[in-house]
Every structure is written in structure tokens, then in C-alpha cells.
Amino acid sequence: MKTYGVIMAGGGGTRFWPLSRKSRPKQFLNLSGKDTMVMDTAKRLSMVAAKEDIFVVTSMDHRQMTIDLTKDLLRPDHILGEPAARNTAACIGYAAMEIVKKYEDGVMIILPSDHFIKNEEAFAGVLKTAVATAEETDALVTIGIKPTFPCTGYGYIRNEEIGGKDYRNVKEFVEKPDLETAEEYLSSGEYAWNSGMFVWKASTILKEFKKLLPDIYEYLVKIGDAMATAEESAVIDKLYPEIPKISIDYGIMERADNVLMLEGDFGWNDVGSFDALADVYGTDEHGNVNMANVCSIDSSGNIFYGPKDKLIAALGVENLVIATTEDGIVMVCDKHRAQDIKLFVDRLKEEGKEEYL
């Protein structure tokens, strides 16, 4: 059975404002200094799936940009546009239906478009095992990340070994814990971080939609019936925005009875906010992340991010995020409040300053 890649690139997150903007959400940023996150993801995925078998699902507004950004690797007709953001269940169902209608069936590897992975070889190895597991067992396979510290920012998956198998049995998905609980999870050894990466046959997940999310399934069937017809765009434009908004985790993973987990240990980070950049890129001897042209004096623990042809000069400052953009926005924030950066977006919206969003 063929392996297909599906990159979920529909997010419009605001936690990297002002780098991420309405016109260019985080997944289209070059945070690594190498390539955009979506292209980094596509390249990693191409270690496991042929590049012509990789799909990206993104918002219709960003479809053309995605085609342009990925044109050296991916087929433009594999860049699927969502007329509206309807959360991950809709996105995955749409891709599954596309694969079933176009190619009968296949194993889907579904990845968020905006994560960081340090050890790409180890990552590819886990994905290959996941593909084999999905083929062999017909299960819903997810990748759990071996936790390295009591993180309160991720959901967890309680799991147990199955004698003699690479894959593990999933006992439950749990929400982001408080610190005490996270410490218990870590020391118990029974929990993995929920990475939001999934591997399964397209036909299998559609069966689960039919069983657990029948209302969404109906939409998917109607959209599937229109695929490769003259009505395809019109039907998607009309029906897709009506699909109930629910995540694949709530809608299916937590309720399905055939869920397996593979444990991954490859230096994963969901790059959820600016403070994650210290983990991702490392710091200099003063604890500063220097992703900019920086002149730093007596300053430590900061995250500097900006275009290389501009200059960030810092004197006597600690634990700040200082991010600048080509178009002249400067954002300075206490590093410990990096999670609150969306407040800027709310405030600027209130003030009618749309040009900065």
C-alpha cells in the first residue's frame, strides 16, 4: 500500500506576532534560518513518502503562497485549500477523502506543519515503523514523544507496552497538566507527549468518521462525490464552512478503540511560542538566542529575532523577547509572558490597526 503525506498547514496562530501575520502565519515563516517550517516539514516527510505523494492542507487564502513556497518539491494540485478553518477533524477527513477518491487508498502520515525536529533520521525511522504498524494492524497510530521534562504546555498520552511489539497500547489522552501532575507523569514513565502526528489508512480513518463523527462524514461524502467534477470547487466552498469544528483528538482519538502509539525520541518541539526558540536553536554563552544581527552588551537570557540586514542593539536587559520585522514592527516582551503575545493582536484589532495584523 502506498504512503501519502498530509501536512496540516491551516493554522493562523498569533503567538509569533509580529513575525507571523494574517498574511503569513507561523508555518510559512523561516524560523530556522534554513527554510519555511512547511518546507522543512515537507522535506522531512519526503524521507518516508515520495514527494509527489505529499499533500498540504491550508487555508484557501494561503494556497497560492503555499504552492509558490513548495514548488520545488510538491505538486501544486496536492496543495488543498480550505475555504474556512474547521479544525483538524475536517482537515484530515478532507485529505483522507481526496486520497481515497484519487488513489483508492493508502497510508496517510499526518503532520503539523510547524514543529521542530532535531534528529530527522530517528524521526523518519519512527514514521516508517508507524506506517508498517498502520498497514499491519489497521489501527489509528499516533506518535507520542518521550518526555524530557515535566512540561505543562503539552497534552499527554497514557500508554503501556504490548509484549514484543514496537507499538504501545493507548490507555487515555489527558489535557495539559499542572506542574505537580506533569512531574508525576514524568516519573511514572507511563506518559508521552501528544505530538499531533498520526498515521493510518485513509479508509480506516473514514470508517472512524462514519462511526464517531457521522455528521462530518456526511459532509465528507458529499465533498468526495463532487471531487474531480466541474462542481468540486463550488461544493467545497459551500459545504466545507458548514462542517462542525472539532479536533481529531476530541472527535476521534479519545473515543476510538483501536488506537496505538509509537514512542518517538528525536528532539521534538512544537515551537508554541517565542520562548521555545531557546530550546530549538540553542543559546550563546549569555543565554541569548541570536536569530538576528545583534549588538548585545551586558544582556542575558534574551531571544533576539530579526532580519539580518537590520540591527538589534541591547544593553543591560534580561529575559526579553525582541522581535523585529522587515516592515518596521518592533515587539519587546518579557520572555515569561511570551504566551500572551496574542494580546497585541487583540489590541491592534480593537484599535483598527489592521495593517499590523
Added chain:
Amino acid sequence: MKTYGVIMAGGGGTRFWPLSRKSRPKQFLNLSGKDTMVMDTAKRLSMVAAKEDIFVVTSMDHRQMTIDLTKDLLRPDHILGEPAARNTAACIGYAAMEIVKKYEDGVMIILPSDHFIKNEEAFAGVLKTAVATAEETDALVTIGIKPTFPCTGYGYIRNEEIGGKDYRNVKEFVEKPDLETAEEYLSSGEYAWNSGMFVWKASTILKEFKKLLPDIYEYLVKIGDAMATAEESAVIDKLYPEIPKISIDYGIMERADNVLMLEGDFGWNDVGSFDALADVYGTDEHGNVNMANVCSIDSSGNIFYGPKDKLIAALGVENLVIATTEDGIVMVCDKHRAQDIKLFVDRLKEEGKEEYL
């Protein structure tokens, strides 16, 4: 006797970097949002001296810019260029010689180009009294500022009243004090801040040069002899850079025996560093100075300075200076270290990054 204005605009200060640059020192900045400091000074001076009688002495490198900036008010031939910076004695001697050679004599009002004055009417009143005093007494008149707090950043002038006179007798000039001493000065009522503003006849100050700084006087005579001849530029270019570097304070004021002081109380500030902007422009209800397009959330005590068509966004930060420029430099500094901003200039010079200086 006619009154002449002389604005000293030769400084190349680095304490407002990155707003002030080699190509545009502080006195050519529009810090007030109204006009450049040099033009604000010229306008204030024109309340007391006719605008066609106002001179500016600046570095030769900035002469053309000064002509352009002041062209609506001042005569271009009254913008004097120094081939090299030789401190205030040379600057004032040069202007005095120019006045004597061109116009025989006159009372000179000598002002730094980069100070802030709140009450311009009161200021003009003091200058008028100073002019009358210089004419009447033939003394060296300086303006002392009535201190409002125990400032450790200014020099002081110890002075005493003279019965029935507006002017006071100067007993001594003293250096910047420590806090305890500054508190004593303030409570004694005997001290005024040294503002660096002087009023005297051109002929009087030249007599003092002859007596107290004879080596400089010789240079001034040679330069004066060349004035209005074909050799003027060549002589100035050759001799001016050889003039000994000394301030008018050290060279003359502290040593002369005919020094008088007028006390001024008109909201004066020498705008010596970024933290002065809070005094000059006032703050919002969170103690922030907002001389920029600002989106500030949970932030207080900061100084924001930047072009209005760009944006400074601040979250959860306190007591920072955040200054941005049109050409994309962002400077973030602990407000209490604003005096150390010149360290950037040193560092960038070391690193060969001349484009940012």
C-alpha cells in the same frame, strides 16, 4: 550695541544613538516632534536677537545640512564650519572674531544647540537682562539655572546676590557633585546649575582670550586677519585643527575675575540622555514616554521613541528605553543605563560596523 546670537552646534554626542548618528548628531534631531533642536534654539534666540544676526558654529561636515535645516530663518553665510572639533573655547573665539571683523563689535548670546526650554518667554526675559548686564558692566555673564532637585548630572555655580541688582556675583564653578553634595548645594540656596549659556561683548571675550588663553588668541588673530580675504578657507582649514582643545569653562570662566550670573528658572534640561525625555515630554498614566507609534500592554516607566509610521509593541516590560530608526536599528536598554549608550558606538566601531554609527 547690536545683539548677536551664536549657537554652538558642533557636538557629535553618542548618548542618543541610534537616533543620533555620525551623519546627524543630536542637535539635528527632531526630538520634540516639532522641529530640530538647532532650529528650536534658533527660534528661541530670535526672540532676543534679529534672525539675520544669529550664527551657528558647527562641524564642516554638517555645515551644509545646517544651512538646509535653518534656511527659512538664518543666513547661510552665518553658518560657520569648523574643520575639526576643538571644544568650546575655540568655537566661541572663532564666532567672536567673526563678529568683530564683520560688524566691529556686539553683544554675543552663546547657546548650546541641544537643550530643552519649557518657558520660552521667561527664557527670553533672562537673556534680555543678560544682554543689558553685559553692555552695562562689560562682564562675562552666564546663566545659572535655579536647581529643582539634587541633580548629580550637572556642574554647579556658587553665587551670591549683589544688593539691588538682577545679576549675581559668581564665587566658583564646581564639578558634577555626588548625591550628598548635590543635596547640600540645593538646600544651601547658594548654587545654580551651570547651563553653558553665556552673554558678553565680542570685544570683551577676545580680551579674556588674550589674557587667559594667549596661545589660542594668536590663532584667532591669524584667522581673523584672513577673514574676508581669498585665503580665509585655506587659513581656517590649516590653523583651526591646531587650536588647543579646551572648554570655555576651564579656559576662561573659572579663571576670569569679571564673571556675573543671572539666575534662570524657565524649565531647562540639557537632554543629556534618553532618560531625560521623561522630564522633557512628560509621561502617560503608566509612566511611559510615547514618542512613537506604540502598542503598550502591562508596561510602565518606559521611553518609546520611533518613527510614527512604524510600530513599537511592548508587553510586560518596565523601565526600558526602546528606540527605533527609519533605517531599521532597534535599541533596547535598561533606562538606568541610558548614560552608557555610547558603549554601542564603541562596540560597533570595534566590529567595523560603520554603517550603524
